[in-house]
Amino acid sequence: MKQFLSLLLLACAAWCQTRLDIDSLYRLPWIIGTAPKGFVWSADSKRLAFLWTDDGTNFRDVWIADKDTGKPVRVTHMPRPDMPSDPGTDIQKLKQVVKAETDTGVSQVTWSPDQRLLFIFKGQLYAVRPGESPQLFVNLSNIRAVKPSPKGDSVAFLSGQDLFVNNVNLTSINRSQVSVEDFYWSNDGETLAFIESDERRMPIRGIPDYLGEETVMREVKRPFPGEPSELRRLGFVSSKGDTPVRWADLGGTPMDLIFGVAWSPDSKTVLVDRSDLYIKNRRLLLVDPATGHGSLLVSDADPKNVTDEWWADWAPDGKGVYFTSDRDNDYHIYYEPRAGGQPKRITYGNWAVFSASIAPQANSLFYISNEGKSEERHLYKLDLPSGQPVKVTEIPGTHAPTVSPDGTIAADYFSNDLTPPDLYFQKLDGTQPEQQITKSPLPEFHNYHWVPASYVTFPSTADGVILHARLTLPPNFDKTKKYPAILGSVYSNTVHNQWGGRVAHPTWGLDQYLAQQGYILLNVDIRGSSGYGKAFRQRLALSYGGIDVEDLYSGVKFLESQGYVDMKRVGIWGSSYGGLLTTTSLFTHPGIYKAGVAGAPATSLFHALTGEMRTMMAPQDHKEEYAKASAFLKSGGLEDHLMLIHGMRDETVLFKDSVTLEERLILQGKDVQLVVLPDAPHSWDTGAMSQTRYAYHQLIEFFKRYLGEGPSPQVKIR
16 A cells, blocks of 8 residues: 555656646736846946836836845836726726736836836836835926936936936927937947937728728738838937037938947947848947047948847957958957957857957956757856957846846846746856845746757758757657657747747746647747858848748658657747748648748838848849748739738737738638637737737637647547
8 A cells, every 4th residue: 555655645646736728828817927027236236227027027126226235126016907806807897907918117226326126117217216106207207218318417308209317308390200210328428329210101001990890990000012111320429418410420321221320439430230221231330429520440241141230339448349250151249449450350159149248347248058969048258459259148948138237246137948937146257156136936837847949950851951850749649559749839040948938928927838739849040040150141131931941841841750740740839930931831841731820020121121021132122032032922822721820910920911811721722720819919929918819729729620639549639
């Protein structure tokens, strides 16, 4: 009997964890808690302010943590919408639930010159000290960004169209569809640089709204590729408002993009990171704010470029600039003297730099790279002007640190496959391990069995290039059995050792649920993904729905080679660009995927955003490539089962495109199902929880219907 009980306890340890279900995973409070965000250090590097809540809802308040104690302290308790306790089927109460669920609370926090905390709540700017009640800072509305002066005597912010310092309007634009996009203080606090965005030339399109008493047409600014996009220019204005705006002469065209603006340490020169609309010609310019004259410092011209992972900033002594460039094999850091000459490469290796920052007080440069393991992101420190990089973080996963002004400590936003995102403190001298500051997951998180991922490589069937993938196997996996498999959610840059892999959509719970139900999941970093070299990214040029789809097909062939996948039960799914990949995969590889789900699928490149011209150029010059990349023109190739999920309020990928595709498939006698979400924008699974649950249930039932669940002997497929 005693032996029997021991065996029972062992079995229970393996099986008696709480079962995952979609309704519990996608309901507030989040079982994984609420991720902290908005990290900002005080000027003296002693305290960190951030936005968070410890109750697992979406409503964040202001918190602070002392760098020595690490204890998180809540500073604000802003009013929340009422949440009906038992709405039942009452529509008005259910709408109130949605309002409460989607209220995200405080949107930004920073430190004021007098060490109060400034924060934006519902478009108004407040100030608060710990232990006191918040007070309205200025009597203005529609405030969307705030930055204190480095000098410590004033605060700048955006309200409506304009840039203000305290209560003084510095720009007074007075033109509809023109506004200040961003702004930057000079280090002496005397001048502000700002970017003005002009949308007046952009075409207006209608998005029907069916949810009111009458159907109305909601007008939005929405250009297609090849149509006029925003115009931008850089201006300078005195922080006192006593001089007119001076406009910079940056060359190029008004449609050129501005990726960065940085003041020199002496506040006499501005570094501007700029490129053409297609990101094929990047220029680093030095601009005199007194005259507006700009001169070229560095240029990177590459007609095959498709990514803009650029960064640039001044060296602490102001004698040159550091910048990232992929002029060699991948993104690395370079130094360019202010006097000009050939840039000096600072970092070397068969890996990439993803972001960087300068800590002038420490005379150090910090950067994030995937050195060692392509799926990880770690922090490195490099002493200036020269020195060997030193790895700072050690815990496997993805680190996204905010370095303190004095360069001694970092606020690290960290997660990995089995650890939801939280805030950690990392001393930058390497003397102490990371200290966890927030503990977001709810206690019941630990009652579940969370399935880990592994990382694999295999060659592309198209050209032999090595591809990287994230593989998730079901609990109690038995390699002697045959399992159904799902590729997805498919997209670029999905193979990360971080919670959920790709975090733009909350698919962590869906993935875990599908694995529990006996599905093998595979994410492939297709061409265009970062961290594998310039040639790997640039292979995507003019090839949406081409080489990327073949990379996914290579993933299927890898699964076939493993021997544990039932090749008659392979599915695929993705959203947005992932919807393009899903539909094109079904249309061009019939019989390979039994079923596919395409959320908000970008099935017409002719209706894409103008930003897609960075990969596809202008349709007027590349009509054939646009047609090849537009899945709706290949709909006749569908032989399997397709589900479309689309929100009717989508301004990014038009709902019209899914309706058009569905009509074509119906005419062609194909099997298609359209799941309509009347109140959803493009991110259809990040809004109301009822909507997310509904859409995920539809996806799950669709795959269950056509792929079955679990190993083959236990399955009957309809």
